Amino acid sequence: MPHVVVLGGSIAGLAATRALRGQGLAVTVVEPDGLATTGARGGVPQGGQLHALLDMGRTQAERWFPGLSKDLVADGAVLGSGDEIRLYENGTRKVSVPGNELIGVSRTLLEDHIRRRTVLDDGVSVRVGRACGLDIRGGRVTGVRVRTAGSAEVAVVPCDAVVDATGRSSRLPSWLAAEGWPEPPADRMRIDLGYATARFRRGGELPGVTVAHQLPAAAGAAEQSDTGAMAAVEGDQWMAVIVAYAERRPSRDPAEFLRRMREMEAAPFGVVADRCAMIGEVETYRMAHSLRRNWWALDRLPGGLFVAGDAVASFNPVYGQGMTSAFLHASCLAAHLRKGADLHAPAHAYFRHVRVVVDAAWEVSTLSDLAQPHVTGPYPQGYRMARRMADWMARASTTDAWVNERFLDVVNMRRRPAALRTPEFWWRVAAALRAQAAQPGR
């Protein structure tokens, strides 16, 4: 049976593992933390931050781990829908979208469930260690060099193919360069983003609310305000995150966290700050830049090489697209193999497929980031017009459910950004803005 080594046992690696197992391949997962740990772990330093699993991500997660949502809810996760999900744009609550669903679950519980299911599969073996290079012979990957945890010893794990899912700090480009292969060209956008997450005891203070999200301020807003999200999660808790940029990045100070929650224009944040006890400490995370590695631009690629998840691209997480992208990459991998692709051949077609997912997420997040005064590009062609249109669309989506649904479809990765460029869409945006103008006191 062909054997694939998956590097990284987090969301992207474990989703890829399922996709490979679905094609009857044997898989070894190489992971420094192993797969037996539960809760917070060193390999995923962002694990304590609030993670939203978008609707599309949940659909994809169900594909790879059937019954996952049900199991999570049984463990205390909270599935909200329609009016229970409150989105705020410039202080105004947006109209609800009836079919919209979002599951409130901590990143650690989600990962625990996925890991538990993976280790039950006899076709998956786990190697506790850290990958540190590739063996490439005859134009294809033939093995992975792995340093065993707690030792300096490096062993080679032979394989037919490898999936790099080691996250945004992936060293794969330099491993390839060391073997005389080209590195992928990369796009970097400096965002200087700060995240701070805290947990609160949850009672009956916000009946009918499971999620609140204060979206990023529109371009040219007079004052930079915080972005924030909060979700009802397992353990009868709220998880709340405050997101801000550059010198406004939030600190670990609980008093500052509570003050900033109270200052949010979205009312639920203030309610939780005033009425719920904070549990534990405020955890922070800093992200200097968004990064996209353009693997699809390479003419020369060793055979049997795949990359998935944040190792391909990681962007401003404020739109919550990272895990959904990782699940979608697994679908790209499954589709590639199902078509009968030779595992030993360069996977150009796989990367072209992944590009569609990456570019969609990149477009949504970077368009929003470029509105920040400290973000200085690179600007895509036609940026000024795109920015203006994004602001009109955001305003229209506060009152027009159809516009908001389309907008959420794109943010939730159910549709491509092109869905926001159709004449029908712009006709609806114009109508919504005209209706708003006719009610100036609104």
Ligand SMILES: Cc1cc2nc3c(=O)[nH]c(=O)nc-3n(C[C@H](O)[C@H](O)[C@H](O)COP(=O)(O)OP(=O)(O)OC[C@H]3O[C@@H](n4cnc5c(N)ncnc54)[C@H](O)[C@@H]3O)c2cc1C
């Ligand atoms: C602050 C923050 C908030 C976020 N919020 C959201 C959100 O709301 N919604 C969302 O969908 N996404 C969010 N994300 C993104 C999300 O965390 C990632 O997209 C998601 O975890 C998929 O990542 P991954 O599996 O590719 O990599 P990671 O989750 O980063 O995991 C990488 C894995 O590789 C392992 N590893 C590292 N080096 C090696 C090596 N040399 N050999 C073997 N294994 C190795 C690590 O131990 C780890 O297990 C957020 C990210 C950040 C930083």
